[in-house]
Amino acid sequence: MNIIAQVKEIEKKISGKILFNESLSKYSWFNLGGPAKVIFKPKNLNELSLFLKSIKGFNNIKILGAGSNTLIRDGGFNGIIIKLGEAFSHISLFDNSTIIAGSSSLDKSLSNFALENSLSGFEFLSCIPGTIGGGIRMNSGCYGEDISKILLSVQVIDFLGNIKVIYSSDINFFYRGCDLDPNLIFISATFRGENNDKNTIKEKMNSLIQKKKKRTNLQKSRLVVVLLKTQQITELGSL
Numbered sequence: 138m139n140i141i142a143q144v145k146e147i148e149k150k151i152s153g154k155i156l157f158n159e160s161l162s163k164y165s166w167f168n169l170g171g172p173a174k175v176i177f178k179p180k181n182l183n184e185l186s187l188f189l190k191s192i193k194g195f196n197n198i199k200i201l202g203a204g205s206n207t208l209i210r211d212g213g214f215n216g217i218i219i220k221l222g223e224a225f226s227h228i229s230l231f232d233n234s235t236i237i238a239g240s241s242s243l244d245k246s247l248s249n250f251a252l253e254n255s256l257s258g259f260e261f262l263s264c265i266p267g268t269i270g271g272g273i274r275m276n277s278g279c280y281g282e283d284i285s286k287i288l289l290s291v292q293v294i295d296f297l298g299n300i301k302v303i304y305s306s307d308i309n310f311f312y313r314g315c316d317l318d319p320n321l322i323f324i325s326a327t328f329r330g331e332n333n334d335k336n337t338i339k340e341k342m343n344s345l346i347q348k349k350k351k352r353t354n355l356q357k358s359r360l361v362v363v364l365l366k367t368q369q370i371t372e373l374g375s376l
């Protein structure tokens with residue numbers, strides 16, 4: 138059975154959305170790109186696991202977060218795109234310094250949540266337009282801070298549908314990347330912050346946002362050039 142026929146069989150058993158030959162442009166921050174053979178938006182973790190188990194052996198799969206570090210070719214992607222939605226966007230406080238966040242939560246939402254709970258260390262996330270999943274993959278950061286400094290562990294599912302937890306101490310992070318297997322889907326992550334005064338946290342957030350605005354002028358066209366210069370196009374180009 139070819140992959141489309143396999144996916145059509147799975148479609149009968151789940152309630153999450155499966156789209157065929159759908160344009161990826163609305164899934165990219167840059168609003169560019171051709172269609173994907175299949176886009177799968179699981180309704181929950183159970184469906185994601187069932188889907189992966191049913192297509193065992195098919196590895197041409199890519200995960201998309203907010204698409205803010207992804208350029209999609211006009212020719213599109215001849216495989217399966219997995220897009221995690223609301224079921225993976227929870228954020229909660231575990232204890233007074235630990236936050237657990239779903240991988241489709243926006244960086245900005247995690248930063249705001251940390252502020253509400255008087256936790257510092259997350260301020261830089263307010264400047265980055267991606268999701269937690271994309272942030273971990275890219276070790277996103279700015280102004281001397283990055284995800285690796287606050288991450289305790291990440292919960293992942295592999296393309297065979299197996300779940301495991303990987304501790305941050307077992308991950309090799311480097312500038313805008315990490316050595317986590319590309320065939321892993323991040324589901325959620327645990328972060329540690331430091332208790333601090335809300336006003337101090339808010340001031341730091343505002344100052345970073347202002348600094349960033351001045352430096353980048355946040356022009357999309359200019360950022361494409363920045364991405365090309367920093368070689369992230371290799372990551373993007375693989376789509």
Ligand SMILES: Cc1cc2nc3c(=O)[nH]c(=O)nc-3n(C[C@H](O)[C@H](O)[C@H](O)COP(=O)(O)OP(=O)(O)OC[C@H]3O[C@@H](n4cnc5c(N)ncnc54)[C@H](O)[C@@H]3O)c2cc1C
Nearest residue numbers: 200202203204205206207267268270271272274277278323
């Ligand atoms: C205006 C602008 C400003 C930016 N500023 C910064 C900055 O200051 N610092 C910085 O580091 N970056 C910056 N970026 C780049 C980008 O926002 C970050 O790299 C961001 O973390 C990418 O997140 P995303 O969800 O958009 O990832 P995507 O572009 O969707 O994906 C990026 C990579 O992560 C993988 N991925 C996404 N989600 C998951 C998941 N759940 N499981 C496994 N893999 C996953 C994708 O497969 C892909 O390989 C900027 C981009 C823009 C457009």
